[in-house]
Amino acid sequence: MTSNDSGDPRSIAVDQLEAFGLSTYAARTFVALTGLGEGTAKDVSALAEVPRTRVYDAAAELREHGLVDVQQSTPKRFTAVSAETTGRRFRREYTRRADALTAALDEIEPVTPNAEQRGVWTVTGREMVSDRVVEFVEGASEEVVLVTLDVLLTDAVVDALRSAADRGVAVRVSGMDFSAADEDGDRLPEGCGFESPRAWTGVPAGRLLMVDRRRTLASVLVDGTGEHPSSARDETAIWGAGETNSLVVVLKAMFAWLNGE
Amino acid sequence: MTSNDSGDPRSIAVDQLEAFGLSTYAARTFVALTGLGEGTAKDVSALAEVPRTRVYDAAAELREHGLVDVQQSTPKRFTAVSAETTGRRFRREYTRRADALTAALDEIEPVTPNAEQRGVWTVTGREMVSDRVVEFVEGASEEVVLVTLDVLLTDAVVDALRSAADRGVAVRVSGMDFSAADEDGDRLPEGCGFESPRAWTGVPAGRLLMVDRRRTLASVLVDGTGEHPSSARDETAIWGAGETNSLVVVLKAMFAWLNGE
């Protein structure tokens, strides 16, 4: 991200290593050693644009992370672990971190979750919206009603719906576009009515979600300014919680009206 | 790690969030919002030791990461996503990063892996040594011989041994201490002889590994300076590769001698 995130595998590797908390010297040294297999400080310095006298510190830093072994000879020789081992190390470390984070946040979370909220919240980004959908579905205790484009029905959302249905929540899903019923009907758990989408033609395409009649979310896909071809930031959603929340009231009425027809 | 890594869940959460690349203001803001459920800049500032004027930047940063939603009103109100969603987000992001890193490094790795290496390399730390053991076992094509303390026979090592055995590698494992045969014999894959440990009494306790008679590793458990109760940095290992490597020659002879008896 900082420098060139071009297709060059070396740049990619350096960027990712920096994201994992390594200094740029350490990252460059490691990439050079991966290419060399084994080498001295001079070799690394020539290949990696790292001052020779700093290769030793970089190697020490990498050794702390278990990514480089060192030969105690003169000149010192360094070697990098394999790509698989590197990935395994970081995957393990950051999975642990995520677990610790979740556990710590769980202790902090207030006992009374946002029961009544006055206003309307906004989210942008397809993944972000999916996260909210999953979060709300996970918190469902009685009923989930979801209307969605099939392209937005990701695996994570389906999993959340299935686990909700498994614990006795009444789950009802319908698609906004026609292909939905054909392709994705079987992905959904049993007992989740997949209704005709005819009623939704003409409605701005996105998602509508209602959970326990106390929490609702509405989103639309906006044709982004043409940056990336319809990728990250192309969905915007609003959501609200609480019996008296204005958005909840509106969407509740909307669902009831569609149901009555 | 920077400040106090005491048992306080708030400190833990802040530390982990910073490890995931957030600024300290963003991390503290998020923790405060998790505790509050919802709040204004003033609320956050009072609870989180963040200057009120910078809560907005912190919230924007968190919004980029999909961790905070904003209410467009005066005063602005902020809310944090749930602990589960937070963990899910970072888990997904950093798993992706690890995958990208592994793929990029794979492209860089030289075709001719360290076939012949003159010297002897050193590794310290139990996890680091286990990583090398796994890496070497994964690279085995014909034969694996491992002598180990049972406490060092972690799941990752067992998995690597099993997958090696599955692809036709001759795997032979024996324990250095007596409990090994009893407790862990069933964890090993079929056809992996688990020999009597009598021959090893008196040998410094640790591991001995030989792969394809071309790569060997030897480690010992050292009673650390008493820092943490026998945890991280209490194993040191040396390893070498290549037919003519001195360590390989020595250990090959050692294994042959023990076999002959």
Next chain:
DNA sequence: GTGGGGGTTCACTCAGATAATCACAATAAG
């Protein structure tokens, strides 16, 4: 319409960390 107060944003300073360079000591080769 005008003045006050709280809320929001922007601009600036300072400190810590890290990149980068240099000087010197230690070692091996000739």
Next chain:
DNA sequence: CTTATTGTGATTATCTGAGTGAACCCCCAC
């Protein structure tokens, strides 16, 4: 013994980010 090369430490420059303060804006009261 000399010299080139390697390893270690000290030094400087640069940069990000924490911390602070001032200006702007809007809403409300007067």
